[in-house]
Amino acid sequence: MANQLPKVPVVIVGMGWAGGIIAAELTKAGVKVVGLERGKGRDTGDYYMSHDELRYSFRHEMMQDLSKETVTFRNNEKMRALPMRSYGSFIIGDGLGGSGSHWNGQNYRFLPYDFQIRSKTIERYGAKKIPEGMTIQDWGITYDELEPYFDKYEKMAGISGDPEQNPMVGKRSNPFPTPPMKKTPVMKMFEEAARKLGYHPYTIPSANLSEQYKNPDGIERAACQYCAFCDRYGCEYGAKADPVVTVIPVAQQTGNLEIRTFSNVTKILHDGVKASGVVYVNTLTGEEFEQPADVVILASYVFNNVRLLLHSKLGKPYDPSSGTGVVGRNYAYQVQSAKAVGFFDDKEFNLYMGAGALGSIFDDFNGDNFDHSNLNFIHGGGIRITQTGQRPIASNTVPKDTPKWGKAFKQASIKYANSTLVVGTQGSNMPWKHHYLDLDPTYKDAYGVPLIRLTYDFEDQDKQMAKFLGEKAGEVLKAMNPTKMEVNNTVNAYDIVPYQSTHNTGGVVMGADPATSAVNTYSQMWDAENVFVVGASSFPHNSGYNPTGTVGALAYRAAEGILKYIKQGGSLV
Ligand SMILES: Cc1cc2nc3c(=O)[nH]c(=O)nc-3n(C[C@H](O)[C@H](O)[C@H](O)COP(=O)(O)OP(=O)(O)OC[C@H]3O[C@@H](n4cnc5c(N)ncnc54)[C@H](O)[C@@H]3O)c2cc1C
Numbered sequence: 001m002a003n004q005l006p007k008v009p010v011v012i013v014g015m016g017w018a019g020g021i022i023a024a025e026l027t028k029a030g031v032k033v034v035g036l037e038r039g040k041g042r043d044t045g046d047y048y049m050s051h052d053e054l055r056y057s058f059r060h061e062m063m064q065d066l067s068k069e070t071v072t073f074r075n076n077e078k079m080r081a082l083p084m085r086s087y088g089s090f091i092i093g094d095g096l097g098g099s100g101s102h103w104n105g106q107n108y109r110f111l112p113y114d115f116q117i118r119s120k121t122i123e124r125y126g127a128k129k130i131p132e133g134m135t136i137q138d139w140g141i142t143y144d145e146l147e148p149y150f151d152k153y154e155k156m157a158g159i160s161g162d163p164e165q166n167p168m169v170g171k172r173s174n175p176f177p178t179p180p181m182k183k184t185p186v187m188k189m190f191e192e193a194a195r196k197l198g199y200h201p202y203t204i205p206s207a208n209l210s211e212q213y214k215n216p217d218g219i220e221r222a223a224c225q226y227c228a229f230c231d232r233y234g235c236e237y238g239a240k241a242d243p244v245v246t247v248i249p250v251a252q253q254t255g256n257l258e259i260r261t262f263s264n265v266t267k268i269l270h271d272g273v274k275a276s277g278v279v280y281v282n283t284l285t286g287e288e289f290e291q292p293a294d295v296v297i298l299a300s301y302v303f304n305n306v307r308l309l310l311h312s313k314l315g316k317p318y319d320p321s322s323g324t325g326v327v328g329r330n331y332a333y334q335v336q337s338a339k340a341v342g343f344f345d346d347k348e349f350n351l352y353m354g355a356g357a358l359g360s361i362f363d364d365f366n367g368d369n370f371d372h373s374n375l376n377f378i379h380g381g382g383i384r385i386t387q388t389g390q391r392p393i394a395s396n397t398v399p400k401d402t403p404k405w406g407k408a409f410k411q412a413s414i415k416y417a418n419s420t421l422v423v424g425t426q427g428s429n430m431p432w433k434h435h436y437l438d439l440d441p442t443y444k445d446a447y448g449v450p451l452i453r454l455t456y457d458f459e460d461q462d463k464q465m466a467k468f469l470g471e472k473a474g475e476v477l478k479a480m481n482p483t484k485m486e487v488n489n490t491v492n493a494y495d496i497v498p499y500q501s502t503h504n505t506g507g508v509v510m511g512a513d514p515a516t517s518a519v520n521t522y523s524q525m526w527d528a529e530n531v532f533v534v535g536a537s538s539f540p541h542n543s544g545y546n547p548t549g550t551v552g553a554l555a556y557r558a559a560e561g562i563l564k565y566i567k568q569g570g571s572l573v
Pocket residue numbers: 013014015016017018019036037038039091092093094095096097098099100101102103104105106107108231232263264265266299300301302304356357502503534535536546547548549551
């Protein structure tokens with residue numbers, strides 16, 4: 001029998017970027033909030049002298065414990081899904097700050113095209129351009145409507161960016177709050193080569209601060225030291241925007257936020273129309289609690305936002321055979337395998353210095369910035385070079401013809417440790433009728449809740465796009481004059497084993513039509529007006545960028561909607 005707790009106005013499930021932003025905005029407005037986080041608490045002191053590659057990169061110190069909870073996966077419905085027992089394709093955040101504590105900080109806004117992808121594609125190419133089974137849809141909001149929320153998020157995080165307006169992206173109402181990161185010789189080489197080919201490179205907008213910055217909430221943070229231990233690590237300087245050093249302390253200072261760590265939510269309580277609270281387990285003691293609340297906010301990342309709704313039987317589950325229902329629909333990912341690797345025998349770069357978001361990119365082949373009339377795919381991706389920092393264990397790129405062991409292998413490893421550059425691509429990913437999330441019929445987590453099952457594969461659209469982007473990446477690398485180069489522009493079946501990207505999206509998508517979306521543009525559920533589901537689960541497709549800038553903007557919009565809802569009740573649209 002669960003312990004009954006007194007009712008609270010708002011309960012948030014998950015305290016990453018989505019949960020943290022909402023907690024800050026509600027508590028500043030005087031609303032009492034309880035934040036339930038399944039992992040432990042964190043602060044920057046935890047990361048002091050902790051550049052331990054084995055512990056953080058390989059043993060995933062900051063990630064979800066897969067022995068307690070994981071995801072099952074299959075490429076298609078004919079296969080039996082199996083649990084991901086060790087980390088591969090993506091790594092799921094856990095603990096205060098979520099993945100926002102160990103992300104890289106590459107920070108973009110999705111393109112105006114993204115938000116109106118279906119109508120803009122039909123307008124330019126006709127309805128036949130969208131293949132059968134591809135379930136792209138407009139997001140129910142335009143870039144211009146979302147722009148003020150991007151602005152708010154970027155000011156909070158102190159995003160460092162290029163003052164020269166990139167002509168390929170949406171218009172900004174304000175310049176970036178801080179100047180761009182330093183331009184390394186590698187970035188200069190890439191930009192020079194890209195410009196020579198007629199493209200428009202710019203410094204990647206960064207949540208690693210280029211200079212000391214005080215945000216509108218009065219939070220002051222130090223500049224990045226280019227220590228190169230962002231990705232999978234916390235930042236001991238607080239230079240990387242992380243919910244733990246930005247929004248969470250702001251919420252705590254109000255006295256209106258109570259955070260309960262080690263609190264794993266297993267169910268949403270509801271009567272079919274409205275939620276009345278959540279059930280959670282204290283993972284240290286095993287005790288179960290019932291936390292009643294007027295408003296329930298799910299901010300537990302894509303997989304658990306979907307899993308909690310399905311397990312709690314809230315919202316209409318997606319049925320892939322009819323294409324009806326919404327919870328679990330439009331899962332998408334990212335296509336990152338197309339790249340060009342260059343070996344420079346006559347040059348050495350300082351690749352062990354870097355920062356999570358240090359790099360340059362161009363968008364000439366992203367979104368609909370180029371003519372797709374004669375191409376067998378829509379959208380595209382960013383082409384970029386990053387200097388996130390080589391690692392002693394993980395980094396060992398050598399030419400393909402190098403022996404796999406012995407003297408020649410060692411010589412090549414030493415020779416190319418600081419002389420290998422990769423021009424990479426970040427391809428968008430479209431949703432399909434047969435790509436979805438549902439509850440696994442066989443496997444359960446440590447608390448008896450079914451695991452989420454992922455049914456997903458790369459499609460011809462992805463293969464064609466990767467071929468195209470890989471060729472373009474190769475052209476840029478060639479213009480950088482490497483001694484040897486290798487281009488990979490093939491995409492095979494999706495394999496959950498090698499790491500690719502933790503940019504999972506969809507499952508509780510937003511839109512203007514309840515038949516094809518689970519939430520409205522305030523992240524409010526159509527089927528339960530006091531439930532808000534926030535995060536990349538609301539993306540109807542994934543763009544050719546990292547997602548968190550757009551997650552942040554949508555979280556600010558959701559917070560505005562929740563405050564409106566608390567005041568007036570009812571549907572927000
Ligand atoms: C290594 C890495 C690098 C990345 N780099 C970038 C980048 O450069 N740029 C970019 O845009 N994005 C990047 N990302 C993605 C980015 O981190 C995420 O988009 C973002 O953090 C998502 O925020 P969120 O709040 O939606 O989810 P999360 O950060 O995952 O937070 C969800 C929280 O909910 C908690 N939770 C889950 N289930 C429950 C439950 N049942 N009960 C209670 N709590 C629960 C989790 O423990 C977690 O703390 C990266 C991700 C990783 C892993």
